[in-house]
Each structure stands twice: as C-alpha cells, then as structure tokens.
Amino acid sequence: MFQSSTLQAAVESVKEEVIQWRRYLHENPELSFEEENTSQFVYDTLCSFGNLEVSRPTKYSVMARLIGPQPGKTLGIRADMDALPIQEENTFDFVSKAPGIMHACGHDGHTAMLLGTAKVLAGFKDQFKGEVRFFFQHAEEYFPGGAKEMVEAGVMKGVDFVIAAHLMSHVDFGKVGITYGPMMAAPDAFWITINGIGGHGGMPHQTTDSIAIGAQVVTNLQHIVSRNTDPLDNLVVSIGKFVGGEAANVIANSVEINGTVRSFDEKVRASVPVLMERIVKGITEAHGATYEFKYVNGYMPVINHDEVTRAIEDTVREVYGDDTVEIQRPSMGAEDFSAFQKEAPSAYFLIGARNEEKGIVYPHHHPRFTVDEDAFEYGVKIFANAVFKFLG
Template sequence: MDVSKILTKVDEVYSEVIEWRRYLHENPELSFQEVHTANYVYKKLESFGGLDLSRPTETSVLARLKGSKPGRVIALRADMDALPIGEKTGLPFASKNAGVMHACGHDAHTSMLLGAAKLLTEDKENLSGEIVFIFQHAEELPPGGARELVAAGVMEGIDQVVGLHLMATIPFGTIGIRDGAITSASDIFEITVQGKGGHASTPELTVDPVAAGAQIVSGLNHIVARSVGPLDSAVVSVTRFHGGEAFNVIPDTVEIGGSVRVLDNTTRELVKKRISETAEGIARAHGAEVKVEYTYGYNPVVNNAELTKEITNLLETQFTDRNIEWIDPMLGGEDFSAFSEVRPGCYIMIGAGNDQKGITFPHHHPKFDLDEEAMKDGLKFHVLSALTLSETRKGGV
C-alpha cells in the first residue's frame, strides 16, 4: 500500500469534501425525512462510477465497492440527519430551513464518507476485499435508522464495521479511542402521578400530585448516589415536570419525564427498577396513584477489543502528528450500536473544537460549529481503515 500516494489524494479531494459539507449544512433535513439529502448522496456516488448502489430504506443509501484482491468486507458508516434547532451561527452557509440545523456534525460525517468513496473508487486496483459505505438516516431519533438497516439485511456478509464522530468538545488534533463501551445507553422514563384536584385553599381535601411529584423528583435524584455503585456510571436526569394551569387550583395529575444514561445492562436494569420503586413508594405515601413507563433507547456502543487494537495501531502509525488518547466513555447515545451488536465494530472520536477559531459550543447548540480541518482527519481515517482492515483475509492474515 502506497500510503504517501493515498495521502496526496486526500489533500486533493479535501476541497470537494468541504464544498459538500457546506451544501448539506445549508440544506438540513430531520430524521426519517432525509429525502433530498439521500438523493444528493446517491447522485454523487453515481458520478464516481464503479459502485453498486442501493436504497435499503427510503432515506438511506448503500454503496458497495469490490476490490481487485480477496479480503475482508469492511463497512464504513456515516449518519445524515439534522436536528430541530434554529441555527444562530451566522455562517455564510447557515441553514436555509427554518428550525432545522446540522448541530451535531452529520453534514461533515456524510461528506467525509463521500470523499472516501471517491478516493477508494479511484484506487480500486489496490483494494482488497470489499468496502460497504453506509449512509444512514435518522441517528437522532429513536428507534433510529441503524436498527432499520440491520433489519433490511445491510450487515449480512460484513466482517467489521467502523464509524467516527467529529467532536467539538475535543480539541482539534486529538483522536479518542477505547475498547469496551464508548457511548452509553439512552433511555427515557415517563411518570404520571394521579391525585385528586381541588381548591388551593383546601389542600386537605385533595390528594396533591404536585407535592408527591416534587418528592418523586427528589427521590429520583438520589438513585445514582445511593443505589449505583461508585465505580459504575449512570445518570438519571429529570427534564420535564408538567402540572396545573391556574394559581388557585390543585391539579388532578402531574407528568414527570427524563433521561437515563448507563454503560452496562446490569446498571440499566437496576436504575429502571429503582425509578419504578421510588415513584410508586412516594405516590403511595401521599395517597396518589402512579403510572411509570420506561422506554429503552439505543444500547451502548461497545468497541470490539481485537478490532480496536487494529484501529489503535493504524492511528499510532499513520496519525503521528495527532494526539491519540484512550478516552473515557461518552454518556451520549449513538445508534451505531445496532451495527456493532451484530458485527465487530469500532467507533472513534475525532477532535473538531478550536478555541482560537471560536469553535467552542457543544453539540445540539444553535451556535454549534466544527473546525473543518478535522474533516481531513476523518477522511484520511476512513480511507486508511478501509485499505488496512480489508487487506487481512478471512480466516487468517
């Protein structure tokens, strides 16, 4: 493999990747609605030639590239959807769609994978095995597009799957990796407290769901501190509390909702159990009734140890000008887990924050942006991981 030749090509296609990213940033689409985005990606891939293209779902795209030599089948994945956020960046290529914004970097993810598809297609004669490019819809909205693609058979015949995320919370020049869980489960809970409403002046004649609900919130905030082991990771956040319409009326019901983040299923089940027990016990003490609904979201992304070892070696040998760090898990959710649960997977974080450029806002913020220089790292990673991982034949080296 002539790495220097490949890296020269990365520099050559980088300007196009920037152009594609800015176009997609201007034209964001929400989860399960990525019709224009998917068509744009499909047409770009079609223009490269040599790719077997398909549409596993209405708003996703799959491209397959067969090399000239036998080897592994490697999948590279990018997500394409945007978020329901009004953009406030002031960028010249800011969103043209009111209330919709690429506030998590998926525009860059898509563009980098397009660039990798172009470069690898041009270098097909040096490619082993087969590369599958997955342009996935609906990462931001459970149950997520990845699960749909797995159900559609996209992972059949694939040996390994690789993904990445540009992170504005990690400085440019740093690349993060770890084996085991790298993102968390992302579940939600909804609690309805049923009391007996009445006049605010006679609370003794009511069963006050606001009072019960307030104590439930307090109890939920103690679950991690008093039920989860100090060496385990969990977050229980109450994010919704709705009840009542008037100052002089005690309402009949209160609705409470929130999010749970954990890294393993044992802790996940413990937290789920304690949420129900806490809500039911406090409601009963107040003479109220309660209904608890717990919805499983994305599972944790768990990096395969052997594949992570291969990827770490690649990073340390090919990204010598970058800081390669063993990072702590991120407690955000990521539906890449649907892919890595059925095939060995590895997911990495590439730094895209830059204080000097004012790129300091977190993901899902109206002023979110990323250092476009980091897109070169992502493009290079996709290309080199595809070439490196596909070289090893099934059943041996």
Template sequence: MLQTNEDDQMIEAIKDMVKEWRRHLHQHPELSFQEEKTSQFVYEQLVSFGGLKVTRPTRTSVVASLIGSQPGKVLGLRADMDALPIHEENELEYVSENPGVMHACGHDGHTAMLLGAAKILTEMKGEIKGEIRFIFQHAEELPPGGAQELVDAGVVDDVDYIVGIHLMSLLPIGKVGIVYGPVTANSDMFDLKIIGKGGHSSQPENSIDPVIMAAQFITNIQQIVSRSLNPKEQLVISTTTLQAGSAKNVIPESVQIGGSVRSFSPEVREQAVSFIERIAKGVTEAHGGTYEFNYQYGYSTVFNDKALTKIVEECVAEALGEEFVEYGEGAMGGEDFSAYLQKAPGCFIPLGAGNAEKGIVYPHHHPRFDIDEDALEYGVRIFVQAAKNILG
C-alpha cells in the same frame, strides 16, 4: 500499511471537494427520516465515482459496495446524514437555508468525509481485498433510529467489522479519541403520571396532593445513584419535564413527570427501571395515590471491540501521526451506531474538530455549533487507512 505518497496526492486532490460537499449539505439540512434531497445528493455523487454498486435500502438512506480485486472480509464504514430542529445562529456564507433546521451535530461533515473516502478507495479498487460497504445512514437523531432500520433491512448481515467517525467540537483539532470499551451510553427516557385527588388549596385534607408526591419522587430517585447502586457503576437520572396544575388556588388531579436515564451496563440499565418504578409505587401508595409509568428504551451502549480498536489506533498513528492519538473514556451521550454492533464488532472514533482560535467552541446541538473543516481531511485519511489495514 502506511499511506503512500500516492494516497497523499489523492487526498490532497479532493480536499477542497470534501469541504464543498460539507458546505452544500450544511446549507441544505433535513430532519430525521426526511433526508430526501440529502440522500439523492449522496446517491448521485457515489454513482459518479463509478465502480460502486449503489442501493437505497430505505427511502432516505444510501449504501454503496466496493468489491475488491481479491476475496476477503467485509468492512462497513458508516456516516449519518440527518440534521436537527434548531435555528442556526452562525454567520456563514453557507448558513442553513431551511429555517429551524440545522446541522448542529457534524453529520454534514461525516457524510462529506465518507464520500471522500469512497472516491479514493474506488480508485484503489485493485488493491482492495474483500468488500468495503459505505453506509450513509438516515435518522440518527430520532429514536428508534435509522441504524436499526438498516440492520433490519439486512445491510450488515454479512459485515465482519464496522467503523464510524464522529466529529467532536469540544475535542481539539489534531486529536483523535481512542476509547477501549464503552464510548456512549444506554440512553433511555421515562414518563410518570402521578394521580391524586384534586381540590381547593384551602382544604388540602379533602385532597390527595400529587404535587407533594411528585416532589418526594423527584428527590428520592436521586438516591438511586448515591444509595442503591455500586459506586463503581455509572448512572445518571435526570428529571427534565414537570407539568402540574393551572391555577394557584387549586390542588391538581395529577402531575406529569418526564426524565432521562443514562447508563453503560445492561445490568444497571435494568436496575434503574426497577428502582424508578419502585419509588413511584412506594410514594404514591404511602399517600393514597396511584401512578402510570412508561419506560422507553433508547439507543444501547456503543461498545468498542478491543482488537478492532487496537487496529484503528494504529491506523490513526500511521495516517496522521502518534501525536494525534488521545486516549479517552466513554461519555453519557447516545448513539444509534450501537445497533450495528448486534451484527459485527465495531469501533466508533471521536475526531477533534474544535478550535478556540477560530471561535469553534460551542457544544453539539447548539445554534452556533460549527467544526474546524481541517478535520475533514483527517477523517478521510482515517477511513482510508482503516480500510487498507483491516482488509489488508
């Protein structure tokens, strides 16, 4: 079901509006669970379109339902709205006005694209079979995440399919990532306290040195990936924080270690927990120390449904052209879109928004992150085409 000339005219008519929405949101970013002005802005735009049932399932989220003229399936379309605690270093006329807060992950663009799609699809209500549910989600950046709150609130209980788009600054403009299978990873964290016996650095024999134990632990956990796991599996374990002592002539009582664990499969995820604690136990017991271990499960893998991804791939080709399709593999980043997949098959789409010629080359979560705004139109087109094809 190709986009028609009428579709093109509608998208062309709102192209500048979508850009202005994005710039307004970029200028007024809000952190996770604090998106009060952002959600109110989205709410007001949706109400102004007419024909939508607009609700506030949580304090800082918005959901709008478009009921078609004929019965059919329920399709969820999702955008996230929160920003990051980063001070923006871009020199833009719409640079962040909130010091220390920045849209450094493209969520301003996601929100603007979905608003654009909602406006167009509302005008096409007579052609819609079933229901389109526009989900403007809060707090993607901060676990346990806004997606799980919306799942718990019943927002997707009767949804049959769900689609999300993520702008990617390191994927060139004009490319849309099509990934079959895992798109993002299980993203977990751990804290480990290694407890020894403090003392004077000149008399180590009277102490139980937690620094020595910590060094062995950090080295040994890297062998999990190389020696304890099937090499065909993917696992990343990174030690990212380390606090020990305050004086150079004192052996400290304890060492605090923190780290990140990324995996794709549920089995490897559980194995990693077991392996990490086993090494902590072995190292500390061998030296006469003890430990306290805390593992925090973060977002689960976003796994694209094969059949739905095939439909979305066709949507991209129809809406933009076959040359836009770029087959890709999963990345080790995390995304709470995975929460929705407890309820319905989904497809998560990386959309190219980088452009070296315009200097848009910085990665996500960087103080100079930006997107090529030409990608916004592409996102609107994909959302509209997906709604027509999946429900049609």
C-alpha cells in the same frame, strides 16, 4: 500498512469538495426519517464516482459497495445524515435554509467525509482485497434509529468489521479520541404521571397535591444511583421535564415527569425500571394519589472491540503521529451505531473539531454549533488508510 503518496494526494484532492458537500448539506438539513433530499443527494454523488455499486437499503438510507479484484474481508464504514429540530443562530454564509432545523451535531460533516472517502477509494479499487461498504444512515437522532432499519435490511450480511467516527466539539482540532471497551451508554426513557386531586391553592387540605408528591418522586429517584446501585457501576437518572399546573393559586390535578436513564451494564439497566416503579408506587400510595409509569429501552450501549480499536489507533499514529491520539473516557451520551456493533467487531472514534482561535467552541445541539472544516481531512485520511490496514 499500505502507504502511498498517490493515496495521500488523492485525499488532498477532495478536500475542497468535502467542504462544499458539507456546506450544501448544512444549508439543506432534514430531520430523522425525513432525509429524502439528503439521501438522494448522497445517492447521486456516489453514482458520479464510478466503480461503486450504489443502492437504497431503506427509504432514507444509501449504501455503496466497492469490491476489490480478489476475495477477502469486508469492512463497513458508517456516517449518519440527519439534522435536529433547532433554530440556527450562526451567521456564516451557509446557514440552514430550513426554519427550525439545523445540523447541530456534525452529521453533515460525517456524510461529507464518507463521500470523500468513497471518492478517494473508488480510484484504488484494484489495490486491496475484499470489499468496502459505505453506510449512509438516516435517523441517528430519533429512536428506534436508522441503524436498526439498515441492519434489518441486510446491509451487514458478510461484514467482518465496521467503523465510524464522530466530529467532536470537546476534542481539539488535530486530536483523535480513542476509547477501548464501553464508550457510550444505553439511553432509556421514562414517563411518569402523578394523578392527585386538584383544588384551591389556599385550601390544600382539600386536595391531593400532585406537584408536592411529584417533587418527592423526583428527589427519591436520585436514590437509585446514590443508594441502590454499586458506586462503581456507571448509571445516570436524569429528569428533563416536570410539567404541572397552570395558575399560582390552583393546585394541579396531575403532574407529568419525563427523563432519561443511561447505563452500560445490562443487569443494572434491567434493575432500574423495577426500582423506579417501586419508588413511585410507594410515594403515591403514601399520599393517596395514583400513578402511570412507562419505561422504554433505547439504543444498546456502544462498546468498542479491542482489536478493531487498536487497528484504528495504530492507523492514526502511523498517519498523524503519536501526539494526535487522545485516550478518551467513556461518555454517558448515546449512539445507535451499536446496532451495527451487534453484527460485527467494531470501533467508534472521535475526530477533534473544536478550535478556540476560530471561535468554534459551542457544544453539540447548540444553535451556534459548528465544526472546524479542516478536521474533515482527518476523517477522510484515517478512513482511507484504515481500509488498507484492515484489507491489506
């Protein structure tokens, strides 16, 4: 692997810029499919580096190409840019200026780390073969996702490998999480409406109680995981929303149920909506109610390629030492990075951003979420060294 004190010095030289970029982005968050100012900031910053071919593949995304002097492989590196509809409760100096919107998942850090990586590597254009493509992706948080749009726009044409990282609140600062094979689940969503006959709470015999029927539906949906699928299959069926009724003495006409299904195996995934509707249909018919059922497939599961993952693990060990690596179990979280994975062998890894000594302990999507900014150097250094691992 290419080892150079000059490369390491270049990483050190951008540390403060990366932090400032992240803080600017944190103060100015934008939601999925609304990243107009964010993408323009990224575009302008990349153009200032030199040696990069910068473009806008879609309305809210940015791509930069760094092409070496000799032909070779092409490595893609991706960062997401969107924020979440959460009111920030942090008290540091660079809190969100946008009411009800904050970077509560670390995407501001991802964007800043990849900007830092692009600036570092722009100074080493003549020292590797092939090409590096930097993907600044919009709308990771909102289905159908920005990754799919970027892929459809052709950004992956000719890409041989693609990598990405996530700053992670459950991984301690100074550690890097590596997962081989299945890493994140496919996140599907469902909506169920139970239509009964409302009436007086004191005369339930004159009604068809949609809440009581809905409660049975919720309970029985759990049988899909516990009794209808192999215990060795990874599957989650969770209800996140149950809405019905407006008054204590009124039995509701209808109930709305909304939830998520997480899985890795395509056969298991395909079986779930069939099993769900069978349960809903049976319970509602048994009690004289009707139902409406909608099921939508979300992102594909994130499944890491063994050879690409091993190259990332080797890079981490060579740059930071064996103690830095933590082999991680699969997660039932989700990521639309899987759209890039469909096009080329890839690896997605985690950068520890939790630091109890600094009070950085809140989980992702929490109003007091933040990350240890010292972790950004890990991202830049691993990405920069990985380029020479893949491209030589």
